[in-house]
Amino acid sequence: MQYHLLYAVLAATITLVLAQNAADCNAFYNACPSNKGNTEAHINYDLTQPLALNKWTTLGGEVVAGPHGAELTINNQRDAQTIVTDYYILYGEVSVEMKASPGTGIVSSIRMLSDDDDEIDWEALGDFTDMLQTNYFGKGDASEDYNRWAWQRVTTPQEVFHNYTWVWSKEKLSWAIDSTVVRTVHYADAKGGTHFPQTPMRIRIGIWAAGDPSKSKPTIGWAGGETDYSKAPFTMYVKSIDIVNYTPAESYVYSDRSGSSDSIKISRLVSSETSATTDTATQILSSTNSSTMTPYSASQNEISGSLTVNSSLTESKNSTIPDIPLGQMTIPQIWLYLETKAQNIVDFISAKATAIFISKTGTITSAIGAWDYFCLEIFGIIIFASLMLVIFSAWVCFVLHVCTPPENNRLRF
Template sequence: MPSLFKYAAVALAAAAPFASAQTYTDCNPLQKTCPADAGTTESKLNFDFTQSSGLNKWKTVAGSVSTGSNGAVFTVAKKGDAPTIETDFYIFYGEISVTMQAAPGTGIVSSIVFESDDLDEIDWEALGGNTAQIETNYFGKGDTTTYNRDTWPAVANPQSTFHTYTVNWQKDKTVWSIDGTPVRTLNYADAQGGARYPQTPMRVRIGIWAGGDPSNGQGTIDWAGGKTDYSQAPFSMYVKSVSITNANPADSYTYSDTSGSSDSIKLSGAGSLSQTSSSSSSSSSTSSTSSTSSTSSTSSTSSSTSSQSTESSTTAHTTLATTTHTSTAKTTTAGSTTASSTGATTSGSASGSGSSTTPSGSSTQSGSSSSTGSGSGTTSGSGSGSASGTAPKASATFNAAANVVANYLAPISLLGLVTAFFQL
């Protein structure tokens, strides 16, 4: 769809038979180094737009938006109106649900858009003249070379009925649902092998605009359903509530290179999901240490090293969680632990709520040496994990040499002492 911010320039899509992607970004990290994106350390946020306080953490970036008994009101009353709000924070994978009644009117577009700085995008678009369908769409890296990504699932009377539109956006797939029923699934590999899969931190943007404005390109007007007749205005969209689950709570997100890959995103600060995982990881490490200590006195060296690593894992640490659902995920981990100055990474098997994995079947974690929060991220699925950061690695938690000495060399030494005694 044409950008809500670039409403006046929407004629650029004139040659396109379908909606075009958002085209607005303050700084494109694929082209240059950009400031970090402001995140949120809250894993779950709920906004009740029937209350004025519901607009906290949202910025009005075009026009004006009021609240009332039907929720936030977005109105096109005349040519040029395009009231729009967006979150003042980004999320990095998660689930977003919007309870909305779309606006009526030929050519009027009610939009729910998730967009990143490098123009990854996931959309819902309701057209005022289409009373039986709503559009789903996505774009990767602002690529508009094709316009065949849209689908049109059925929905009854979206202009007169509130429906809840949900996107569950994960590292391996994205699922669009209407009133809890999935209507579309996009797998990572289906988006040009992942090259055009939305995978970078996004803001949530909600707005209304006249795609059928007579000054727009004919392609946009046709897609919007025809020319808008402003004499029939006002046209109003209502949004009653928004629920957002952030899979990777953080103070900020930084692109470490110009690849636009999710693995290049570094997290600074950790939220509640990270703390849950850290607690489980520390408990597992402590249990392992206790067991090793009881083997022999020599293994106490290993225990000491492990204890230091356990303490380190509760300091600044950030990881990438690949799966989340409506409820906060709780993850338990088992396996060996490796500490670095950016945090601890747990490898082995992991279990928790959700079942998504990365396309290759392995979970990838990323960290940042600038992290100041505590805890570690959550991982679901099975596979090996790896952590990337900018600081040098610390010593390993599991001291293999100490365990060899404790379990094998100690009995041999005892036998030697007994033999020497009888020789005397």
């Protein structure tokens, strides 16, 4: 059981990452061209209008604008339509009004992706009518993918338009549904900030079939089952997109391969008060208020009145696993539930190991390298499997009474 659980987790992680569009140039390993920016601090797209859709790059076939917005459709196997901004933003707010596609195995996704594989996700699965997933990556590291994702409650996302919002600052990242915050990750939460998304990103919105028969079994299971293309077309709708860029600029340049926001040089930052060039993102973002996440003061006048998201956001209890009685879960939901429970054990072990490492060495360097973390995962899975075996054995003994000796075989005194 330990082997199969580990295999499923790793295979799902690898497959999910490969299924997404890769960055154009991986700046973590290569010297990449500058990222094109946008000098507008606030941009809004009404995608019921074809002209607005023309401002996006379309991948995987023609995307049309209808009365319900941009229509991204899967008609046949291997269809995967995506729209992408031709510019990057560095910290800000992105709000997308979307109705997800129904259909087993169909994924409606809203993502931001940088050139060094920082990533932020919303993923709505076609058969999950009361929840969707949030996720993030730093530097493309998927080793803890099943720890970073979380389930969020949402009402019939395949039938109703909802506003899905990120509020992304240097200090923290929040996900909100219809102006209610459902999850927050602070900088320090992401491996001490080393895996916190912090480099310029483009917005990518698309549809793909994780339930395609060519995908791995763990991926198909994650997606809710195998996609039946005889029920196509599968369509997601994007009615509007609102983008607030905290650091509007003509371009962003990676000055080194550290993957840190401090290494990002911003070219010709434009605001209503001044036009300037700054060396690093840190200088520009130093005045960002971490509690309200209002844009830096230089562009305050330019976008006055445009930031309506922060003032209306309210906190909501985060849910990392489906809040459903175990007996009522589907097989994919049970699988995710067990994975999450197993990961909790691994996290506990990892935290203990890190504390011991720090106390023994006097350094805060992570004790959980690739090999150490792999070993800890194996150990955690063995413990989890052992606990499950004990629970199952107890159930067999006490419910089926197979452990009760026959009356005539009992010792009599």
